[in-house]
Amino acid sequence: MSEGLPVPARITRVIPETPSVATFEFDAEFSFIPGQFVMVWVPGVDEVPMALSSASSITVQRVGDATAALFRLGPGDSIGIRGPFGNGFPRGKKMLAVAGGVGAAPLLPAVAAGGVEKVLLGARSRDELLFREKFASLASLSVATDDGSLGLPGFVPELLNPEDLASCDAVLCCGPERMMARVLALLVGWGCPGKGYFSLHRYMKCGVGICGSCCIDPGGLRVCRDGPIFSGDLLVEGEFGRYGRDAAGRRCPV
Amino acid sequence: MSEGLPVPARITRVIPETPSVATFEFDAEFSFIPGQFVMVWVPGVDEVPMALSSASSITVQRVGDATAALFRLGPGDSIGIRGPFGNGFPRGKKMLAVAGGVGAAPLLPAVAAGGVEKVLLGARSRDELLFREKFASLASLSVATDDGSLGLPGFVPELLNPEDLASCDAVLCCGPERMMARVLALLVGWGCPGKGYFSLHRYMKCGVGICGSCCIDPGGLRVCRDGPIFSGDLLVEGEFGRYGRDAAGRRCPV
Amino acid sequence: MITLLPGPVSAGGVTLRNHLVLAAGVLGTTGASLLRILRSGAGGVVTKSIGPIPLEGHPGPCLVPIDCGLLNAMGLPNPSVEFLDEISSLAGQPVVASIFGGSPEECAAVCRWFQGRVAGVELNLSCPHASGFGSALGTNPSLVEECTRAVASAGLPTWVKLTPNVTDICEIGRAAESGGASAIVAINTVRAMRISVGLRRPVLGNRFGGLSGRAVFPIAVRCVYELYDACSIPIVGCGGVSRAEDVLEMMMAGAVAVEIGSAVMEDISLFSRIGKELYSPDGIPAREIVGCAHE
Amino acid sequence: MITLLPGPVSAGGVTLRNHLVLAAGVLGTTGASLLRILRSGAGGVVTKSIGPIPLEGHPGPCLVPIDCGLLNAMGLPNPSVEFLDEISSLAGQPVVASIFGGSPEECAAVCRWFQGRVAGVELNLSCPHASGFGSALGTNPSLVEECTRAVASAGLPTWVKLTPNVTDICEIGRAAESGGASAIVAINTVRAMRISVGLRRPVLGNRFGGLSGRAVFPIAVRCVYELYDACSIPIVGCGGVSRAEDVLEMMMAGAVAVEIGSAVMEDISLFSRIGKELYSPDGIPAREIVGCAHE
C-alpha cells in the first residue's frame, strides 16, 4: 500500500536526553537491524537521515534547520518515515562498542540486542553523554569526556586498549568522523582494521542508492545502500576521515 | 518477461482438415483448459480470437481478412499469441459433446481430456465434418450433414435424444449460434437448460474483459472473461440466438 | 486511513451516488454492461465515446496488458446514434455520455442526441489515437474552447476530458473553462508504444496507443493538482486509480470525484470493494479533503 | 531472444564500449561512482548534470520509489566547475558530461569547461523541475536550437536530451538537429506528483517531480519511434529500460544505444547482467535491428 512513500508517523513522546539531544517516539513500528537508518521527513522543511534508536524512535541532535524544526514538534504531530535502509551492524558474540556524541543512537539497539560486552562512550561533557544509564545496564561501560566532567578526560578512542581488542571479535563504532578515523588508525596500528565496523555519515538525498550523493572514494561505495556500516579495511584508503561532500557534491573537510 | 504482450509463435505445420479448415501448429506451448481461447495476431492484418485445439495449435476456418491472411502463412512464418483466456469447459464424467462446423475445434481437446462419452458432430457435408476420425477414436460418434452425404441428413441438434440427455451430466456445445440456440431450446423443453455448456462467439477486441465489445444481454456478461463457456440457464433470456454486436457495437442478427 | 461520509456527490452538475465513476471506454459499449457496473457499486458510469458516424475501430491488436498498466488503441469504435437504444433502459441513472466529433458542430450534434437521456455529457477531446478526432482538437486551446462552447450550449452538464499529451495542461483546462465546461476530467491516456521484439514491429495495430493504469497515476495526480490551481470549475480525477487510498490522494490533489478504468480488468467488483473501504458512517465530509494538499 | 555481436559502438560521435550507458544523474556525482559503473560493464557513463553555479538542490524528500518507478525532484544539485576534479581520473574513458544552463551562453560556457576532458557532452534541456533551467528551455523549439548551436560550436560531440513533456517531441527533436546536435537522447523524466495521504501534502519537497523507471518505458519507446521518423541524427533511448529485451525493443524503435537509470537501484550490477544476456559471439550486428520496427 505505501510503496516507497514515507509512512506517516505520529509523535507520541519526546524524551529529552541531553541538552542538545532528544528521543522522538512515534506510533509506527519498524522491523530493523540495529545500525539501519530511516529518512525522516519534517513536513515543509526537509528530509534527513536518522538512525533508528529503537523500533519506534529516533534520537536526534539539534544541529540545523531540519533538526530544529523536529524539536519544535511534539506529541500528536506527524512526520513521514521512509526505510529502514542500509545494512546494519554485524551480529556477534564478543563485541565492543565505541560511541561518540549522538553516535550512541544506532549503538543502543545494537547493544540491547546482545553480544556487546563493553561500551566505550564519549561526549564533550558529562551532560552530553547519551544513553549512559541504558548502556551501563546492558554492558560494562567506560566513559570519556572532553572536559573531564566524568570518566577519562579526553577522547573516547583513548579508552580503547589492545587487550580488549585482542579478546573481542568486532568493534562497532559510531560518532564524529574524526573520532572514528582515530579508532580506525588505532586498529590499523594493531593490525586489525577489519575488526572495526564504522557507521558513516554522508549527505543523503535518496537513501536508496540511486542518486549518488553519498558515494565515497575510492570505490564509489554508497553509504546509504552499501553501508552505512563499513568494515575498517574498506576505509583505510580514500576519503574517510579526510573529506566528504556537501549537498551540492562539493568536497568539504570532515 | 512477456507481460501481456503477444508471444511470438512460429508455425511449424499446417494441416488441411476440410476444404475450408486447417490446423496451424506452432512452436509455442500453452497450458490451457479445453474451451479456452487465444488472441491470434496476424502481423499487419488483425488480431482474432481462436480456440486452442491443442496446447500448440489452433484450427481455423477461412472466413474473412484475418483468417485468409493466416491461410497464406506456412511453416517458418510467425504469428503472435496472447492468452489463453476465458473459463474453459467444465470437467465431468458422463458428458456429451455437440459440435457444429469449426465448433469442433475447442471440443477436440475437451473430448481428448476424457469424460465425454458421446460426440454428436455436424457439418454441411461429409467433407466438412471436422475431426471425424479423431472423435471416433476417442468416443462414440454420431454425425449429421445438411446435405445428407454422411450420417443423419439434417442438423446436428436432431441427434440429441432424451435418453442420452437423462443419463449424462453435461452437454458441451460449440458451433454456429443458431445451432447452439436449437440445442438450448431442446434442453429447455426437457427441463434441464443448466446441463448445457455453450461456447459463445462475440466480437472480441481485448480478450481480457476490459473493452466491453463482447458483452451480452441481459447481464452484461463478458464472453471473453466470464465465458466464453456459459451454462444454458444464463442464456435463456437475452440476446443468445437472436443478435450479437459487430465491431462498431451495432446490434446484428446471428 | 481516513474514511468519507457516504451520500450523493455533485460533480459539475451531475449527481453521482458516490465518488467512484466508471471511466469512458471501459465496459461502456452496452447498456447491460453499464448497468452491471452501476449495480456493482459505481456512483456513476461514463459510456463508450460516441461519435457522429459508426466506427469499427483500429485493426488488432487493440489492447495489451503490460507491466504496470494497459496499452490500447481501440480507435474509438462506436455505433454512433444507434447507441441511444443501448441506454434507453438506463433513464434516470447516473449515466454520463462520452461524446466526440471532428469539429465543434459535430460535437454539438452528437451531444444533442443525448438531451433528456443522460445526466450529463463528457466531451472527449483527448483520445490520442484517432486521426482527425480527439487529440487533434484537444491540444489546441482555441478549438477546445469552441468545442466546449458548442456542446455546453445544449444545456446539459458538460464535462470536458483532457489529454495529458500537451506541454501545458492548464492552458487547455482554462480554455475548457472559458468555453463553459461544468467540470474537467483529467486525464485520458498517455501516448505510448510497445514493440514486439519477437515480431519486430509495434504491437498495436495502430502502432501508437495510449497508456493507462497504475503507470499513469503519478501523472494524473500531477495534472489534477495543476488544474486545481489553474481553474475554478470542479475536476474529476482519472488515471491509474485502483484502491481507496488512491481515491483519497486524487481528492487531496483537487478532484471532486474519481473515474476508474483499467483497474476494472483486475477486479470487476472493485467499485463495491473500494466503496467499503472508503466510506463509513463516521467518516469525514469529502469537502474537508478536496484540494487539501494545496494548503 | 536474439543476441548482438559485442564490440565498440559509435553513437553521435562518442565511442562506447557497448550499447549500455548510465543515464545522467544516477550515481553520477563522483568520479569514483562513475568508475564503479564503468567497471561493472557499462559501455559509457553520463555524469550528473553540471551547471554554471553550484546548486544544493531542492529540500527533501527528493526521491521516492513508487509502484513501477521512481519519482524524483533532485533540483539539479551539482558542484559546478569543481566537478572537473571528480572526473580528472577518468580521462580517456567513455564519459559524457551532462550539462545545463539558463541560456545558450551559459550552456556553452559550461560545455567549454569539459573540452578535452570527456568524450562528449549531453545537453540537458529537459529537467522538468528546476525553475529557470531545464524544461523552461526544452519546450521551446527556438531556444532548443539556439542552445544546441551554442554548445555544438565548441566542437565536442553534442547529445541533446529531450523532455517528453511536450505536445510534439518531434518538433523539439528537429530543432536540436537544426542546431547541430550529434545525437538526441530521449527521454528525461515525465512530470508527475504523489501526495502523502497521511500527511495531506505533496510528498516531494518541490511538490512536482519527474517519473522514471518501468512506468515510462512505453512512453520512451514511443518518443524514440517518433523521433526516428522525424530526425536523421542518431537517437539514444532512455527511460524504463531494465532488461536485455528492453534494450532490443528500444533499438528496434530506433535507438543506436540505450541509457539506463532507475533500474540501477534494483541491481547495481545490471550492466554486466544485461550485457551477458544481450551479447554473444554469434550475435547479429546491431544495425540489423536499429529501427527495424519501422519497416
Ligand SMILES: Cc1cc2nc3c(=O)[nH]c(=O)nc-3n(C[C@H](O)[C@H](O)[C@H](O)COP(=O)(O)OP(=O)(O)OC[C@H]3O[C@@H](n4cnc5c(N)ncnc54)[C@H](O)[C@@H]3O)c2cc1C
Ligand atoms: C546514516 C545516518 C544516520 C544518522 N543518524 C543520526 C542520528 O541518529 N541522530 C542524529 O542526530 N543525527 C544523525 N545523523 C545526522 C543527521 O542526518 C544530520 O544531523 C541532519 O541531517 C542535520 O540536518 P539539519 O537540517 O538539522 O542540519 P543542516 O543545517 O542542514 O546541516 C547540518 C549538517 O548536517 C548534515 N546534513 C544535513 N542534511 C543532511 C542529509 N540530508 N544527509 C546527511 N547529512 C546531512 C550536514 O553534514 C550538515 O553540514 C545521521 C546521518 C546519517 C547519514
Ligand SMILES: Cc1cc2nc3c(=O)[nH]c(=O)nc-3n(C[C@H](O)[C@H](O)[C@H](O)COP(=O)(O)OP(=O)(O)OC[C@H]3O[C@@H](n4cnc5c(N)ncnc54)[C@H](O)[C@@H]3O)c2cc1C
Ligand atoms: C472465443 C472464440 C473462439 C473462436 N474459435 C475459433 C476457432 O477455433 N476456429 C475458427 O475458425 N474460428 C473461431 N472463432 C471465430 C473467429 O474469431 C472468426 O472467424 C474470425 O475472427 C474471423 O476473422 P476474419 O478477419 O477472417 O473475418 P472478418 O471478415 O473480419 O469477419 C467475419 C466474421 O468473423 C467474426 N469476427 C471477425 N473479427 C472478430 C473478432 N475480433 N472477434 C470475434 N469475431 C470476429 C465476425 O462475426 C465477422 O462477421 C472464435 C471466436 C471466438 C469469439
Ligand SMILES: Cc1cc2nc3c(=O)[nH]c(=O)nc-3n(C[C@H](O)[C@H](O)[C@H](O)COP(=O)(O)O)c2cc1C
Ligand atoms: C480499453 C480502453 C478504452 C478506452 N476508451 C475510451 C474512450 O472511448 N473515450 C475516452 O474518453 N477514454 C477512453 N479510455 C481512457 C479511459 O477512460 C481513461 O481516461 C484512462 O484509461 C485512464 O484511466 P485508468 O488508468 O483508470 O484506465 C479508454 C481506456 C481503455 C483502457
Ligand SMILES: Cc1cc2nc3c(=O)[nH]c(=O)nc-3n(C[C@H](O)[C@H](O)[C@H](O)COP(=O)(O)O)c2cc1C
Ligand atoms: C535520481 C535521478 C536523478 C536524475 N538526474 C538527472 C540529471 O541530473 N540530468 C538529467 O538529464 N537527467 C536526470 N535524470 C533522468 C535520467 O537520466 C533519465 O532520463 C530518466 O530517469 C529516465 O530513465 P530511467 O527510467 O532509466 O531512469 C535523473 C533521474 C533520476 C531517477
Ligand code: FES
Ligand atoms: S543517498 Fe542517494 S545514493 Fe545514497
Ligand code: FES
Ligand atoms: S473482448 Fe474486450 S471485454 Fe471481451
